[in-house]
Amino acid sequence: MLPIDPIETVDIISESGELDTIRVYNTLIRASMKNNQFSQVLQLIAHLRKHGVQPNVVTYGMLLDTLSKAGKLEQAKKMFHDIIEKGMIKPDLYIFSTMIDACGRNGDIKHMFYLKDQMAAYDLYPEEIIYNSILSAMSRQKRVDLRRVMAVVDELVKSEPPIYPTIRTFNPVVAAFASKARASGLGSDELQFLQTWYAKISDEYYVVKDSYMYGLAIEAFAASNRLDDAMDVYGEMMRHSETDVSVTRVFTSPSSRHIDMLTRLSIEQLRFDNALRLWRDWNALGAYVTESVAGIVLYACDQGGLFGIAHDIVVSLLTPPGSSSAGSKEAGSTSTSTSSNSDHVTRFNPKAVSEKTLMLYIGIAVKHNKLETIVPIMDLWRTSILASSEPASAEAASLAGIRTQLADIRSHRVLSEETVKNIVRLLSRSKDKDAANDVTGQVLVFVDKYFPEAVPV
Numbered sequence: 001m002l003p004i005d006p007i008e009t010v011d012i013i014s015e016s017g018e019l020d021t022i023r024v025y026n027t028l029i030r031a032s033m034k035n036n037q038f039s040q041v042l043q044l045i046a047h048l049r050k051h052g053v054q055p056n057v058v059t060y061g062m063l064l065d066t067l068s069k070a071g072k073l074e075q076a077k078k079m080f081h082d083i084i085e086k087g088m089i090k091p092d093l094y095i096f097s098t099m100i101d102a103c104g105r106n107g108d109i110k111h112m113f114y115l116k117d118q119m120a121a122y123d124l125y126p127e128e129i130i131y132n133s134i135l136s137a138m139s140r141q142k143r144v145d146l147r148r149v150m151a152v153v154d155e156l157v158k159s160e161p162p163i164y165p166t167i168r169t170f171n172p173v174v175a176a177f178a179s180k181a182r183a184s185g186l187g188s189d190e191l192q193f194l195q196t197w198y199a200k201i202s203d204e205y206y207v208v209k210d211s212y213m214y215g216l217a218i219e220a221f222a223a224s225n226r227l228d229d230a231m232d233v234y235g236e237m238m239r240h241s242e243t244d245v246s247v248t249r250v251f252t253s254p255s256s257r258h259i260d261m262l263t264r265l266s267i268e269q270l271r272f273d274n275a276l277r278l279w280r281d282w283n284a285l286g287a288y289v290t291e292s293v294a295g296i297v298l299y300a301c302d303q304g305g306l307f308g309i310a311h312d313i314v315v316s317l318l319t320p321p322g323s324s325s326a327g328s329k330e331a332g333s334t335s336t337s338t339s340s341n342s343d344h345v346t347r348f349n350p351k352a353v354s355e356k357t358l359m360l361y362i363g364i365a366v367k368h369n370k371l372e373t374i375v376p377i378m379d380l381w382r383t384s385i386l387a388s389s390e391p392a393s394a395e396a397a398s399l400a401g402i403r404t405q406l407a408d409i410r411s412h413r414v415l416s417e418e419t420v421k422n423i424v425r426l427l428s429r430s431k432d433k434d435a436a437n438d439v440t441g442q443v444l445v446f447v448d449k450y451f452p453e454a455v456p457v
Contacts, residue, residue, distance in 0.1 A: 068102030104137025181223035275300035
């Protein structure tokens, strides 16, 4: 609530007769709206009517906005048409933009376009704010009509006098294409339109892209299996991040699906080097690693013959900051590549290494004849969940951050009997039978000691 009683305030000022009363009402209405006190706005409107104060165009605009935000669109529409039919005021751009935005936000696309067409009767023509509302509304539809979106964009760019779109104009356009791409992919004409429109953002309109824009464009291209186009956008974003790291914000959040989309598409198109490039970049940005992404990157390492990198990734995911545990030391680094793997080492995140991911690692170890790493990794996997979440330094992940990562993990690992059987089967396929038999015995001893319920019967 406002710190003063708005009704009492307007009464006092009205009695003094020193100020324009409607301006006082408008100021109090605007303050109430800013604090989302919509019921208070309606009280003020009722009060001014009771005292014979004539609302002006600003008052009606705010009232229509209040009704729409309070979920009373039909009431707002009726009031709008009453205002016009009774000639109470001549609607201006603010009145029309308020109603067009209200219809769009409430999904009444048909009436939104009707109002836009009615503007010409009052010598008004859509400006950027109108087009932004229309495009935003269309991008939020469950079934996006891209043909209509493209028609609106074409109308906007041909407007006279010219309208100069901003990032608020471009984002909903690309959002509409991303939505359609996720649902059913993009056709050739739609892809060409998106490519052209995206290029114009910087080249023709000199608009600085933001994190949301990069994310939407990558989604649109990736969902249409256009990996090269998606990677072009990604590369532009990474170059931009050298001067403004905030453009990667949407990618580094725990809920981000972008790294998963790009790495998965890279694997599907057998671009394993591309998946590892993404891992290096995103790891440097501190992006949150999901179980899905960890599995995809391990698979890329396997296909590229890079067991050492796969091993170092798993060890880093399972080793808490500043750890000097025996498990992490014994797991060690078995990299056989000549280049440094430091770019692939990531932050402690045991949640990313599930029982399924552990199985994937063991399968890779068997394939590349690195059997000696299996039991140490299994032990590190077991103990990582019990590791202290206290960061070793200010540069390490924050205590709150690590606790968030661990929030949904059990207080202890669970290993199933089926997984143990699968490990034994994998080892039986090793070319080094003697080493495989030895490691099989070690695995069974380990399971009997720490996961007795998983010992195969």
